[in-house]
Amino acid sequence: MSIPGTHELHVRRGRRNAVLGLVLGGFVLLVFAITLVKLSSGQSMEAFDHVLRPSLMETEK
Numbered sequence: 001m002s003i004p005g006t007h008e009l010h011v012r013r014g015r016r017n018a019v020l021g022l023v024l025g026g027f028v029l030l031v032f033a034i035t036l037v038k039l040s041s042g043q044s045m046e047a048f049d050h051v052l053r054p055s056l057m058e059t060e061k
Helices: 008-040
Strands: none
Touching: none
């Protein structure tokens, strides 16, 4: 016994899933691009880990 045909509900659900997949893929690409820009700009990516580091000390004038 085979399924007779594609119902209109299945077509709409498929389109909605495709749009949602594109939106999620776009979000992943946006986060990836922001990460690349932050890493390539040379900003210090040091976190606060309760250790005194010379790079965080203010320089004397």
